[in-house]
Amino acid sequence: MGVGGENKFRRRSVESGSSTEPTDRPTAIAKDDAFHLLQTSRRRDVVRYMARADGRVELRDLAEQVAAWEEETTVESLSSSDRQRVYISLYQTHLPKLDEHGIVEYDKDRGIVERRRRARQLESYLAVDPVDATPDPWPRRYGVAVLLCVVFTGASIHEFGVGPSTGLALLVLATVGAVAVGHWWSKRDGSETVPSVS
Template identity: 40%
Template sequence: MGKTGVGGLLERGSPEEEAGISKDEVFDLMSNHRRRYAIHHCKQVDGPVSLSDLAEQVAAWEKDKEISELRSAERKTVYTSLQQTHLPRLDRVGIVTYENGEVELTDQIERLDIYLDVVPENSIPWGVYYLGLSLLSSLVIVGLWAGVLPTEAIPTLVYPTIIIAAFAVSATYHTLTNRRYRFENLDEPL
């Protein structure tokens, strides 16, 4: 669902509306660990996966065991739950196709990737980091305008070059860190 505009009309063109999934529905879908685990495994496999293989991996993650250590009952419980509840729901909203015991992610998963990024606990938010870098850069520029920073020993263009380099290095690090912490790149799902 899109946002409600004046007179209760639905605003067209929001990414969630185009995907046919509201933000609330995305969070509801992702609130269940079995659905997250299933999506995580499908992203790691990058192609169709059999329901039995998917159920084994999800059960192994749930029980914190190797697949070979799982009991039949543990596999069956997860298999039945995925088959009857979770995969049909993901299929209805277009996240996966689930046919003939095969599960595969659809292109709609790309629209959910923004909600699947993982931020490490001990890191500062990138927005705060870039705000601080921007404030520091502004202070340097103000210092140059006010004549507080030396420009005789250091050429004036060195300052903006350092600022641009700081942003470039930060953005590169940010991009690489985000790739490392992508949902599908983690060994085990959250």
């Protein structure tokens, strides 16, 4: 936490009548506050991004990635108006709100954002685990289901020959396979690394 951030923390603490020293354990976020903070997709995206970030990040990088997620494209393919629209929204509204609730430390003058420990409470609502991100098991489960369908369909054709039900079985097999591939394809983007600010 920078010097400005610490002064801001102390100023807030004095105004609220509490100790001026930060505690080791962050205070719990009320469920209503958590849902209010997570009601907009941009704030949810900020929490997700910061969960993967390594230390402080620049507002510009954060805004670009949030805009890319919104537009379902890459950062490189974004238009300048998309970048600016999200940047202004984060700068004026969303980051000050998250900073006010102790989710991030936002240095507006320098354009730097840093995740605070209290953010973990919101991450639990988003199923974000920054420390131990395990791969999604569903594509593998789909794959096993497709493999079993192939085995049973092959055994059925071998035993009973090709009939009207074989075409239906192959159609179901192709559908499940397409869903498995689509799910895997949509999830593979979630492993990108997040740049940090030194």
